[in-house]
Each structure stands twice: as C-alpha cells, then as structure tokens.
Amino acid sequence: MLSRLSSRNGHGMRARYSAFNLVRYGIGSGEWPRAWRDHEMKASYDVIIVGGGVHGLAVAYYLAADHGITNVAVLDKGYIGSGGSGRNTAIIRSNYLTPEGVRFYDRSVKLYERLAGELNFNVMFSQRGHLTLAHSDSSLRTMHWRAEVNKLEGIDSEVIGPQEIKALVPFMDTSESTRYPILGALYHPPGGIIRHDAVVWGYARAADALGVHIHQNTEVTGIDVSGGRVAGVRTDRGSIAAPVVVNCTAGWSTLISDMAGVDMPVTTSPLQAAVTEPVRPFLRPVIVSGTLHIYVSQTDRGELVFGASVDPFPSYSMRGSLEFTEELAGHILELMPSLSSVRVLRQWAGLCDMTPDYSPIMGVTPVEGFYVDVGWGTYGFKAGPVAGETMAQLIATQKTPELITAFGLERFSRGALVGEKGAASVGH
Amino acid sequence: MMLLPCPHCGPRNSSEFRYVGEGTARPDPGTATIGVWRDYLYTRSNPAGWTTENWFHRAGCRRYFTVERHTVSNAVRASHRPAAQARTTSDPEGLSAGTERGPDAGPG
Ligand SMILES: Cc1cc2nc3c(=O)[nH]c(=O)nc-3n(C[C@H](O)[C@H](O)[C@H](O)COP(=O)(O)OP(=O)(O)OC[C@H]3O[C@@H](n4cnc5c(N)ncnc54)[C@H](O)[C@@H]3O)c2cc1C
Numbered sequence: 001m002l003s004r005l006s007s008r009n010g011h012g013m014r015a016r017y018s019a020f021n022l023v024r025y026g027i028g029s030g031e032w033p034r035a036w037r038d039h040e041m042k043a044s045y046d047v048i049i050v051g052g053g054v055h056g057l058a059v060a061y062y063l064a065a066d067h068g069i070t071n072v073a074v075l076d077k078g079y080i081g082s083g084g085s086g087r088n089t090a091i092i093r094s095n096y097l098t099p100e101g102v103r104f105y106d107r108s109v110k111l112y113e114r115l116a117g118e119l120n121f122n123v124m125f126s127q128r129g130h131l132t133l134a135h136s137d138s139s140l141r142t143m144h145w146r147a148e149v150n151k152l153e154g155i156d157s158e159v160i161g162p163q164e165i166k167a168l169v170p171f172m173d174t175s176e177s178t179r180y181p182i183l184g185a186l187y188h189p190p191g192g193i194i195r196h197d198a199v200v201w202g203y204a205r206a207a208d209a210l211g212v213h214i215h216q217n218t219e220v221t222g223i224d225v226s227g228g229r230v231a232g233v234r235t236d237r238g239s240i241a242a243p244v245v246v247n248c249t250a251g252w253s254t255l256i257s258d259m260a261g262v263d264m265p266v267t268t269s270p271l272q273a274a275v276t277e278p279v280r281p282f283l284r285p286v287i288v289s290g291t292l293h294i295y296v297s298q299t300d301r302g303e304l305v306f307g308a309s310v311d312p313f314p315s316y317s318m319r320g321s322l323e324f325t326e327e328l329a330g331h332i333l334e335l336m337p338s339l340s341s342v343r344v345l346r347q348w349a350g351l352c353d354m355t356p357d358y359s360p361i362m363g364v365t366p367v368e369g370f371y372v373d374v375g376w377g378t379y380g381f382k383a384g385p386v387a388g389e390t391m392a393q394l395i396a397t398q399k400t401p402e403l404i405t406a407f408g409l410e411r412f413s414r415g416a417l418v419g420e421k422g423a424a425s426v427g428h
Numbered sequence: 429m430m431l432l433p434c435p436h437c438g439p440r441n442s443s444e445f446r447y448v449g450e451g452t453a454r455p456d457p458g459t460a461t462i463g464v465w466r467d468y469l470y471t472r473s474n475p476a477g478w479t480t481e482n483w484f485h486r487a488g489c490r491r492y493f494t495v496e497r498h499t500v501s502n503a504v505r506a507s508h509r510p511a512a513q514a515r516t517t518s519d520p521e522g523l524s525a526g527t528e529r530g531p532d533a534g535p536g
C-alpha cells in the first residue's frame with residue numbers, strides 16, 4: 001500500500017499548486033498552465049471510459065497511477081462534471097446499513113481524506129459531522145441497527161438524543177410540540193461535505209498529467225461487439241477501437257449498456273436540489289430527515305444547500321419543479337423556523353440511475369471487456385475514489401476485488417440483493 | 429409541474445397520480461427460467477424517448493390508465509383507459525388500488 005501511495009505521489013505534474021506558485025503567478029507575468037489538455041483522438045486505446053464524471057475520471061486516474069495503464073481515453077458528450085458530478089450536494093459519509101456497503105464507503109472516505117494531498121488540488125473536504133434524524137420509533141430502530149453495523153465495521157457512528165442534537169445544532173426545533181418531534185439521531189462525526197467540482201477537476205488534472213486523454217464534447221453513439229467481445233466505440237467524431245470499454249454514465253447508463261446489448265435493472269429519475277443566499281455560519285453538521293424528505297448543509301461560503309428525495313417518476317428531464325421548492329421550504333421551516341426570511345438563489349436537477357436495492361452495479365458483464373460502474377442513484381459521489389480504485393484493479397488484474405464482489409450485475413439473477421434503501425433513499 | 433390527462437377526469441397535476449410503471453406480464457411460474465424472473469422483477473427498458481406506462485389517479489378517480497410520455501421532454505401524446513391491458517400490469521388484480529403508498533414509499 002505504501003509503495004503504491006508513493007508512486008501515486010511521485011508523478012510529475014506540471015505547475016504544482018503551492019503558495020510559492022500562487023505568488024509567482026499572482027504578481028509575476030504569465031498564466032497558469034491549463035489543468036488538462038485537449039488531444040487528437042487516437043484510432044485506438046487500451047481502455048475507453050464513457051462518461052467524464054467523478055467515476056470515469058477516477059477509474060482513469062487509478063488505472064494510470066496504480067497500474068501504469070495510461071493509454072486510456074475518457075469520453076464525455078458534454079464537459080467533464082456536466083452530469084451528476086457537478087450537480088450533487090456533495091455529502092460524504094460511510095454510515096450505511098449493510099456490512100458490504102459500510103466497508104465500501106468507508107474505504108472511499110479514507111481515500112477522500114488524503115485526496116487533496118495526493119492530487120495536489122484543494123478538494124475542501126470538511127468533515128463536519130452528519131446527523132440523520134429519527135422522528136418515529138421505527139426510524140429510531142433503523143438508526144440503532146445502522147449504528148451497530150457501523151461500529152462492528154469500525155466506523156464512528158452512534159445514536160444520540162434530542163439534548164445532544166440541540167447542543168450540536170442550537171437553531172433546530174427539538175421541542176415536542178412539532179408535528180414530527182425529533183426522537184433521536186444517528187450521529188456520524190467523520191461525515192461531511194466536499195467541493196465536488198474540485199474533485200472532478202483534481203482527478204482530471206492528475207489523470208491528464210499521467211497521460212490519459214480526456215475528450216470532451218464527444219458523444220458515444222454505438223458500441224461494437226463481435227463474438228461476445230467488445231471491440232470499440234462509435235462516436236460523433238468517429239470510431240475508436242479498444243479491447244476494454246467502461247460504462248461510467250450514471251443517469252444515461254442504460255442507454256450505453258443497451259448499445260452493447262447488456263440489460264440492466266436501472267431506471268433514471270431526476271433528483272433536485274437548491275441553494276440559498278449566503279448567511280453567517282450557524283450550521284456545522286449535515287442534517288438529514290427521512291421523514292421530512294429533506295437534508296441541509298451549510299457550505300464554507302455560508303450558502304445553505306438543500307436536497308430531497310428523488311422525483312416520483314422516471315425521466316431524463318433536468319427541469320426543476322415548483323412542487324419540489326414548496327415542499328422543501330415547508331419541511332425546512334419545520335426543522336429551523338428561523339430560516340423563513342432566507343432567499344433561495346437557485347434550484348436544479350440531475351439524473352440518477354436508480355437500482356432496485358439502492359446499491360451500485362459494478363464489474364463484469366456478459367460482454368467480455370465491457371465493464372459497468374453504474375447504479376449510483378442519489379448517493380454515488382462519495383463513492384468516486386473507491387469505485388475508481390476497485391474498477392481499475394479489476395481491469396488491470398482481471399480479478400474482482402473483494403470490496404465489490406457483492407455489487408455484481410449477476411446478483412439480480414441470484415436474488416442476492418444488497419438492500420441499502422434504509423440508509424440511502426433520502427440521506428444520499 | 430407536469431399535467432397528465434386522466435381519461436376519466438381530464439388534465440390534472442402529476443402530483444395527484446402515482447407512477448406505476450411499464451406494463452409487465454407475469455411469467456408462468458411453472459415454466460419461467462431464472463432469467464425470465466429476473467427480467468420480470470428488475471429489468472426495465474428505461475428509454476430516453478417515447479414510452480407507454482401505467483399511472484394510478486390516487487387523488488381523483490382512483491383508477492389506472494395508460495399514458496404515452498416522452499421521457500426527455502415529459503410531453504404526453506395519448507392516454508387510454510386500460511381495457512384489456514389492465515390484466516398485464518404489475519398489479520393484475522388491482523390490489524394496490526386501495527393504498528396511498530407510492531412505489532417509493534418507505535421508511536426513508
Ligand atoms: C441533486 C443531486 C444531489 C446528489 N447528492 C449527492 C450527495 O450528497 N452525495 C453523494 O454521494 N451523491 C449525491 N448524488 C449522486 C451523485 O451526484 C452521482 O451518483 C455521481 O455524481 C455519479 O457520478 P458519475 O461519474 O458516475 O456520473 P455523472 O457525473 O453523471 O457523469 C456521467 C457522464 O456521462 C456523460 N455521458 C452520458 N451519455 C454519454 C454518451 N453517450 N457519450 C459520452 N458521454 C456520455 C454525461 O455527459 C456525464 O458527464 C446527487 C445527485 C444529484 C442529482
């Protein structure tokens with residue numbers, strides 16, 4: 001592990017971001033070099049990754065950094081981070097419900113903790129704590145269940161009562177006179193938020209420095225399969241041959257898998273979010289309420305970021321709706337009445353690839369050389385690093401890493417689902 | 429906001445309805461293979477384009493109907509009473525007609 005780490009750190013990036021260079025470029029002449037370059041598209045690559053979100057870029061980075069596989073292209077039909085990776089609410093945590101899920105997301109939290117140093121890019125990971133509120137006996141039971149599974153896996157996670165909640169979040173209405181009084185919460189101190197764009201850009205810059213080609217505005221329109229093996233992709237800029245193609249397209253992932261003839265149990269639904277004008281810092285932890293279908297965090301700039309449950313029907317539309325804003329505002333005010341005069345600045349939506357058990361679908365498919373890293377639903381940003389690391393290992397070694405064996409596509413034929421709904425449907 | 433034309437009640441806000449999903453035919457338990465069960469239970473076509481799907485008007489006539497909707501624009505071009513198709517929805521007996529819980533209702 002240590003040797004892998006040092007080899008990751010040793011790569012020669014041009015123009016390191018440092019205090020010295022900040023001064024040099026700030027007062028001196030000249031421009032910062034571009035963080036990643038444009039390249040001519042080659043006729044073939046060893047690995048083609050479809051989708052330039054955090055997953056696609058992380059797979060590319062770990063292929064290059066951990067395994068020396070650098071003849072890799074990442075293709076995106078728009079710009080990198082234009083999908084869910086640039087639209088999410090950036091919550092990172094590992095307090096899931098199943099042991100498989102907890103172990104997997106824990107590895108991602110650990111990778112995130114050292115990512116800024118590894119990538120030489122400030123990703124602003126702020127481990128400010130994460131609270132999942134329980135407003136009913138049954139959700140309190142689920143919190144206890146999660147806390148016990150979490151502790152067994154060595155995760156810092158415990159159930160706390162209303163007084164402790166009040167001490168962490170003085171602005172919250174923890175009285176018994178609300179419509180849904182707060183009975184307790186699952187408290188997860190290492191959880192927090194991150195600067196999602198910085199994660200995308202940091203991986204892109206580091207992958208580029210190691211030789212990966214990033215092709216933006218390049219839409220995959222077909223996948224060539226011959227004799228049960230993937231042979232390459234067709235794009236709106238021409239065809240490219242490759243023995244390995246990885247589907248990292250989240251909300252669009254069934255369209256890509258369809259091109260290779262692989263059926264997936266995935267439907268696409270929008271998830272909406274909103275952000276307010278900045279206010280003085282008053283809210284430290286991330287707050288999630290499954291009963292009220294909302295969550296909120298305060299960014300380092302002071303804005304409040306809100307989210308809710310996924311929209312109630314499948315769609316590829318990224319338009320926001322009035323229902324969302326109305327319900328959100330009503331529920332937020334139940335929790336924090338003092339926010340009534342704060343103005344919402346923006347609302348938006350992103351596409352989520354929902355699976356029946358709220359766990360991802362990762363690994364091999366019936367088409368040799370065609371891999372999937374999908375099913376990220378409303379919760380996949382936090383998984384970017386671990387998914388990149390394990391998918392790269394699978395591609396390089398042809399062996400499915402232990403951490404992701406439970407998440408294979410074939411689990412739906414065996415009925416071996418990994419039910420995470422209790423920990424992922426609103427909490428993301 | 430999306431308007432859905434209920435064939436019984438006319439156009440109403442989509443929040444009055446519950447999405448039921450693509451029509452799926454229940455396989456014969458005597459002959460169905462594991463792959464057929466898997467597809468029936470989990471595989472959905474999830475197209476980016478026109479789709480034919482079932483909805484339930486829970487805050488209205490409390491009946492099922494079929495809609496043709498474009499999943500990218502959410503435009504709706506036709507809606508029908510179910511007639512014969514009702515038997516092949518994922519809810520052949522109409523058992524869930526009495527429940528308010530949508531497909532995603534749950535502990536959250
Ligand atoms: C509002 C919202 C809030 C969320 N909150 C959280 C959260 O708090 N925590 C969390 O962990 N997760 C959260 N998520 C989920 C998270 O954003 C996603 O799971 C994650 O970003 C998926 O990353 P990805 O790289 O797999 O896909 P994406 O970032 O969606 O990237 C897929 C890319 O594929 C490209 N593409 C699609 N089709 C093609 C094609 N034919 N050819 C070439 N390229 C193509 C797209 O342009 C896109 O850039 C949230 C999602 C949303 C929408």
Ligand SMILES: [Zn+2]
Pocket residue numbers: 434435436437438485488489490491
């Ligand atoms: Zn009606």
